[in-house]
Amino acid sequence: MSKHTIWDGPLVSSVEPLKARRLFLLLRDRILSGDIGPNTRLPSEPLLAQEHGVSRVTVRRALDKLADEGLIERRPGSGTFVNTRPTSAQVTADFSNVLTHLVEMGRRTDVKLISFAYMAPTPALTSDLKLQPGERVQRSVRVRLIDGQPFSYLITHVPERIGISYSEADLASTPLLELLERSGIVAERAQQIIGATLAGPEVAAALDLEIGAALLSMTRIVYDPSGRGIEHLQALYRPDRYSLNMDLIRTGANGARRWSPVERPRVSTPKTKSIPKTRVNRVSIQRRTTR
């Protein structure tokens, strides 16, 4: 039943080209979710191979990748063990802060401006921002880093009439919304859509990820009091370095009980006791950009 038919049902296309990747993802999820738990010994390579119907070579590749990410430790003669890990995201955004700043607990955040240009809007942009016919937009792509590590990829579109109120240099140093409000532009209403997507080549490179990695996606459109769009943001986050947290309390009478968001204490305890060295290496290799 589940021998060669493992790939029976699923959606599109052919055959999974990478069983190793598949096994890697499976084990990674089990480890990160705490399902396997730190310091536990994984099943032996031959066992894993048998359980998942793959060869030991494939199992080894999956384990190699896990070891590369620092999730497991392999002890020859003994077994393969799950590492204790600075688990969840390094940066968390409280719900009420989503639109403003990050929770910056004494960490240094930088912004790198990838591109900056004025262009004709796509049809989708025109309708989202309620642009006038012929009106152009400013497109900027930025990457945010914390402690030198990239965690978000931001594609921003702003109507030209608004974009000219600040400079390219401003954008590289100041949050866009702040720039806008500083110029007297009033943000009144906003709509956010949160989803998930896969990393394409450019985004993957910018966020120091492999192509096809999972990303948390947020699309935001900000409107002024007259209902015209003043900012269109497409943000892509590395889920291992950024997540959306919210605390909720149950309110209301018994008949109509519901959940309400709660203010978070501003500084959550920095649980970054040790940055895994693999990460550090990777970043230093990647780029020694801004100071």
Place this chain on the structure above:
Amino acid sequence: MSKHTIWDGPLVSSVEPLKARRLFLLLRDRILSGDIGPNTRLPSEPLLAQEHGVSRVTVRRALDKLADEGLIERRPGSGTFVNTRPTSAQVTADFSNVLTHLVEMGRRTDVKLISFAYMAPTPALTSDLKLQPGERVQRSVRVRLIDGQPFSYLITHVPERIGISYSEADLASTPLLELLERSGIVAERAQQIIGATLAGPEVAAALDLEIGAALLSMTRIVYDPSGRGIEHLQALYRPDRYSLNMDLIRTGANGARRWSPVERPRVSTPKTKSIPKTRVNRVSIQRRTTR
């Protein structure tokens, strides 16, 4: 240092396992971002092959995948065209409803119970739910469907003392929180973490996706007034069928302006004027390709 394996460079894959996948993601991003725009004709297959330095076979695979997702339409003899409105999610959850029901605009939602068992908790679960030593948990896995199409995969862990207050059959028909409150258990506080992850084999099969697809992830822990955990939920959503929407308004004085969530009208205009036929096609095709 890094052995002789193909996976040499830790993350940024020097050798990409799947050129087709890579090209697929690249084109998908350009289409979804509006970079290519609806009704535009893509470069011809030979041209794309040349531009990206791959063979036409590979280009074809990438385009096949795009077509499967309904993003493009291929017209023999004419060219390959970007479809109008790659569409957004079919189901959207308003922020204030995240914890309750979906916005069910006259659509039929079903729940399928995948598994149900009592087991020993993992270490992570023990700490998350603040379990007593030796206390067991009830684990249930459910899939939610709308109009017969799966969109969410729910893994729930509940302390045994609480789980016994309802039956397996209850779980397949009623939301868990409702069951709990019906039993007199009080949900007081909750914490939610939203992120993204990749689909593993089981989840992919259950949600009718391919392995490695992007998923919106939500982890929720609900506590009773005494601070003990009563529910641990790991929810995985198909981002093309479910997304998190929120409307915000700018409040507060000039000094401390911030964003606050806004109540949504309960029934958002069903922008599903017509379920795009591409979707329908996909489903039927999907069944056909079972081999």
Place this chain on the structure above:
DNA sequence: TCAAGCTGTCCTATTGATGGCACAGCTTTC
């Protein structure tokens, strides 16, 4: 001490993914 079991390494088939080419059928353009 010995036996069992584990990882590290090497080897050889087989299968899948890709590259490269040719041709048919269709649409558009001139």
Place this chain on the structure above:
DNA sequence: GAAAGCTGTGCCATCAATAGGACAGCTTGA
């Protein structure tokens, strides 16, 4: 109507990914 260009399809060659072994060196436990 003809030419050009596109997608759909088939074929074969090449190379990477996987399967399936074998063996060495190590650790653990009896």
